[in-house]
Amino acid sequence: xxxxxxxxxxxxxxxxxxxxxxxxxxxxxxxxxxxxxxxxxxxxxxxxxxxxxxxxxxxxxxxxxxxxxxxxxxxxxxxxxxxxxxxxxxxxxxxxxxxxxxxxxxxxxxxxxxxxxxxxxxxxxxxxxxxxxxxxx
Numbered sequence: 001x002x003x004x005x006x007x008x009x010x011x012x013x014x015x016x017x018x019x020x021x022x023x024x025x026x027x028x029x030x031x032x033x034x035x036x037x038x039x040x041x042x043x044x045x046x047x048x049x050x051x052x053x054x055x056x057x058x059x060x061x062x063x064x065x066x067x068x069x070x071x072x073x074x075x076x077x078x079x080x081x082x083x084x085x086x087x088x089x090x091x092x093x094x095x096x097x098x099x100x101x102x103x104x105x106x107x108x109x110x111x112x113x114x115x116x117x118x119x120x121x122x123x124x125x126x127x128x129x130x131x132x133x134x135x136x137x
Contacts, residue, residue: 014128022045027048028047029045029046029047029048029062030045030046031043031044031045031046032044032045032046032079032082032083033079034075034078034079036070036075039067040067041066041067041070041075042065042066042067042070042075042076042078042079043063043064043065043079044061044062044063044064044065044079044080044083045061045062045063046059046060046061046062046083046087047059047060047062048060049096051093054093054094056091056092056093057091057092057093058092058093058094058095058096059083059087059092059094059095059096060095060096060097060098061080061083061095061096061097062097064076064097064106076109077109077112077113080113083095095115097110097115098121
């Protein structure tokens with residue numbers, strides 16, 4: 001998914017550990033999937049941000065993936081609506097997500113769901129010990 005959407009190669013061991021951490025500790029997030037005849041066709045992860053402005057959690061949609069042969073068939077919309085209903089029922093203040101700035105197709109999908117943004121997301125991603133071994137000068 002990262003390679004397809006952002007041209008990023010992930011380390012398999014880091015990715016597996018990250019997924020396992022979410023599965024084992026729901027305070028880190030939760031995965032939601034949609035199946036068609038027993039096959040996962042759409043998936044996303046929810047993580048949480050506390051909003052002091054709203055005195056409620058905001059749910060971040062991350063790691064969105066729809067199998068290529070199932071895109072543009074409404075499966076993401078169905079999963080999004082399910083997650084939105086779940087978030088509302090649990091008192092969340094809203095849903096957020098970020099998409100790569102060049103992924104216009106994704107932007108169009110999110111806008112069609114009624115999502116808007118006046119934010120620009122900034123990041124300063126740190127390399128982990130696993131990503132680059134430390135060497136003494």
